Amino acid sequence: MSPAASPRLPRNSKPSFWKASDNQISRCRVESPTRQRFGGLTMNSPYSLNPPVIQPAARHRPKILTRLRVALPKQLAAYLFLLPALIVFALFAWLPILSSIQMSFQDVQLGGVGTWVGLHNFELMLKDPAFEIAWQNSLGFASWSLLLGYFVPVVIAILVREMRHGTGFFRVVYFLPTVVPAAVAVIIWRFMYDPDGGVLNEFLAQFGIARQLWLQDVHLAKPALVAVMTWSGFGTTALIYLASLQDVSQELYEAAELDGATPFQRILHISLPHLYPVMSLMFVLQIISVVQVFTEPFLLTNGGPGRETLTPAMHIYNRAFIRMDMGYASAWSVTMILVLVVFSIIYRIVNARLTNEN
Amino acid sequence: MDRGFFSNIELRTPTGRVYYTVAVIFLLAVALVTLFPFFFAFTSGLKDSTEIFQGGLNLLPRVARWENYQQAWEWFEMPRLFGNSFIISGVGVILRLAVSTAAAFSLSKLKPFGGKYITLGFMLTLMIPSMAYFVPLYTTIARLPIVNISLLNSYWGLWLPYCVDAFSIFVLKTFFDRIPADLIDSARVDGANALQMLAHIIVPLSRSIFIVLFVLAFVGLWKDFLLPYLVLTDPYTQPITVRLFYIADDYSINLQMASSFMALLPPLLIAIALQRYMKIGLTLGGVKG
Numbered sequence: 001m002s003p004a005a006s007p008r009l010p011r012n013s014k015p016s017f018w019k020a021s022d023n024q025i026s027r028c029r030v031e032s033p034t035r036q037r038f039g040g041l042t043m044n045s046p047y048s049l050n051p052p053v054i055q056p057a058a059r060h061r062p063k064i065l066t067r068l069r070v071a072l073p074k075q076l077a078a079y080l081f082l083l084p085a086l087i088v089f090a091l092f093a094w095l096p097i098l099s100s101i102q103m104s105f106q107d108v109q110l111g112g113v114g115t116w117v118g119l120h121n122f123e124l125m126l127k128d129p130a131f132e133i134a135w136q137n138s139l140g141f142a143s144w145s146l147l148l149g150y151f152v153p154v155v156i157a158i159l160v161r162e163m164r165h166g167t168g169f170f171r172v173v174y175f176l177p178t179v180v181p182a183a184v185a186v187i188i189w190r191f192m193y194d195p196d197g198g199v200l201n202e203f204l205a206q207f208g209i210a211r212q213l214w215l216q217d218v219h220l221a222k223p224a225l226v227a228v229m230t231w232s233g234f235g236t237t238a239l240i241y242l243a244s245l246q247d248v249s250q251e252l253y254e255a256a257e258l259d260g261a262t263p264f265q266r267i268l269h270i271s272l273p274h275l276y277p278v279m280s281l282m283f284v285l286q287i288i289s290v291v292q293v294f295t296e297p298f299l300l301t302n303g304g305p306g307r308e309t310l311t312p313a314m315h316i317y318n319r320a321f322i323r324m325d326m327g328y329a330s331a332w333s334v335t336m337i338l339v340l341v342v343f344s345i346i347y348r349i350v351n352a353r354l355t356n357e358n
Numbered sequence: 359m360d361r362g363f364f365s366n367i368e369l370r371t372p373t374g375r376v377y378y379t380v381a382v383i384f385l386l387a388v389a390l391v392t393l394f395p396f397f398f399a400f401t402s403g404l405k406d407s408t409e410i411f412q413g414g415l416n417l418l419p420r421v422a423r424w425e426n427y428q429q430a431w432e433w434f435e436m437p438r439l440f441g442n443s444f445i446i447s448g449v450g451v452i453l454r455l456a457v458s459t460a461a462a463f464s465l466s467k468l469k470p471f472g473g474k475y476i477t478l479g480f481m482l483t484l485m486i487p488s489m490a491y492f493v494p495l496y497t498t499i500a501r502l503p504i505v506n507i508s509l510l511n512s513y514w515g516l517w518l519p520y521c522v523d524a525f526s527i528f529v530l531k532t533f534f535d536r537i538p539a540d541l542i543d544s545a546r547v548d549g550a551n552a553l554q555m556l557a558h559i560i561v562p563l564s565r566s567i568f569i570v571l572f573v574l575a576f577v578g579l580w581k582d583f584l585l586p587y588l589v590l591t592d593p594y595t596q597p598i599t600v601r602l603f604y605i606a607d608d609y610s611i612n613l614q615m616a617s618s619f620m621a622l623l624p625p626l627l628i629a630i631a632l633q634r635y636m637k638i639g640l641t642l643g644g645v646k647g
Contacts (some may be wrong), residue, residue, distance in 0.1 A: 008480070067499040077552040078468035082476065085461035088521040091502065093483045097492035103494060119634040156388060159381045162362040172633050173389045175640060176396070179625040183599035187606050189400045189620045192397060197411040232390065243641040245362075247609060253363050263377065265535045266363040288425060292489040295583050299603060313489045321588065333490040 056232055084354050114327060121331035134312045135339075137222070141311065142290045144223050149230035151284065154232070154279065157241030158271055171242070175235035182232065182295040189228050190215070190300060221308045225296055237282055244278045245271060288340055299347035312336055403427060403616030410612050425610075430616040432613040433609065439598040440624070446513060446586065446597050448580040450520040454575055457521040457570065462530035463556050467542055477531070480524040493517065496588055521581060527570050529642055533534070533567045534560060566635070574633045574639035577625045
């Protein structure tokens with residue numbers, strides 16, 4: 001049986017048939033015998049009583065024209081309003097995304113036309129010692145940021161929700177770092193981290209803790225950078241959790257209290273499960289933003305000490321804008337997209353499995 | 359009656375009071391740590407250049423040297439830097455909102471053919487990390503296709519890319535969708551054209567969401583570093599974030615601190631003054647996913 005004989009075919013034409021005028025029916029053409037025979041087989045289908053199929057072309061053309069005449073001015077206006085957005089998105093988002101992929105297979109110098117080099121850039125990338133270092137650093141940054149920054153906003157949101165006074169004060173204070181430009185924040189933090197006379201070392205000295213090199217220390221550079229990022233970002237996340245906590249029904253807490261649940265149990269079994277969907281979203285967003293991190297390591301440590309804080313984004317910048325090797329840098333960009341896509345897919349599968357089990 | 363996981367009665371028991379006090383102390387401690395860099399920048403800016411490197415935990419300056427701020431204001435040429443930042447962020451935000459509003463209005467109320475796919479195309483840019491297409495974005499700015507104009511060292515090289523904001527379009531479209539179609543239809547019956555509908559019905563009804571997006575975008579653009587750093591190489595046109603990065607190291611650390619503190623004041627004041635809207639905006643970001 002040919003695929004054209006599928007029983008779905010008549011369905012498309014059904015509504016048109018009922019609207020068609022007598023004149024049109026008289027003009028309609030009977031479909032091939034195969035289809036008719038098949039139509040007789042599907043007695044149970046609601047379409048089995050359909051008369052022969054109408055040839056669409058003969059009937060639709062005038063209707064589309066009249067519809068077009070009515071719709072055209074409206075569509076014109078609609079697209080006129082869309083035009084600025086379409087132009088800027090095409091120029092500054094869609095085209096760059098596509099040409100990023102294209103350039104990764106090319107040898108491109110700034111302003112020049114690329115020559116195709118196949119997978120050469122990717123081969124070079126895998127041989128580049130920086131490849132392993134940068135992605136390992138990324139993993140390190142991600143772990144540190146989860147360790148230092150993931151639970152802080154949750155705890156803060158739960159506690160601020162409990163406050164009977166001054167919630168407004170806490171909310172404002174916690175989001176203030178969000179508005180500080182990273183370029184300004186690093187000037188302040190660089191001085192706070194200063195090994196000689198920096199306030200952090202002076203503060204620790206009060207407790208008899210030895211001076212640290214912080215940003216110049218191989219082991220401390222990553223957590224020190226993550227601390228700056230956490231400082232500037234945790235307030236937003238805490239506000240999001242707080243907004244979500246406002247939706248917890250107070251009766252739930254009351255019922256739990258009557259059942260004898262301790263305050264800690266109420267957090268564990270009511271507040272946290274309520275936050276779980278937002279927390280899982282925040283987890284993904286945090287990883288995505290950490291993998292892209294550029295400004296803080298670029299301005300605070302410039303990848304140092306050694307290559308301890310070199311991130312993939314920084315390497316892209318170095319290769320593209322210092323060495324002007326845009327094709328090679330694009331291979332890294334494409335890799336970054338792939339890593340994040342693979343991460344999102346794995347995350348979704350794991351998350352779906354986890355929620356099913358619950 | 360408002361309550362959290364603690365009931366108000368429990369809070370009056372001795373254990374409840376202990377818990378509550380511990381929570382308050384913890385939150386205040388976090389608030390202290392959060393505010394400390396602001397305080398530190400401010401007071402370090404008041405110290406003289408020897409006192410600032412003195413050992414020990416001297417948080418407050420012995421003598422407040424206000425002239426440091428005046429000096430930093432003049433030496434760093436702050437008025438020009440502030441002016442540049444204000445022009446870049448201000449015009450950038452206005453253009454971004456204009457482009458986004460027009461697009462959202464069209465998608466929500468004028469129903470263009472294929473609007474679903476266009477929306478999908480806009481949303482796609484939210485999913486792809488901007489760092490991943492930064493290099494070709496720069497080459498596009500350096501030489502626009504077809505017209506072959508370079509936008510380097512021009513504010514248009516920032517304003518136009520800043521108009522790309524799927525988040526604003528998404529938020530505005532969701533908001534416009536909730537404006538009843540009857541309002542639009544009655545305006546159409548009265549003979550209003552699309553522009554009049556937008557100006558006289560949609561925009562007045564969405565004032566609050568505009569303020570939210572305005573604050574969010576203004577702060578976001580004021581903070582931007584990498585794009586202006588690459589696009590604007592002429593020191594006279596650079597915004598404060600970029601210029602500070604270049605010149606801060608040439609001056610003594612107390613002037614660096616003074617200038618840094620001044621640089622973060624405008625977004626800080628805007629955020630505090632419009633904190634109600636800022637809060638809504640920040641939580642919008644979390645709900646969107």
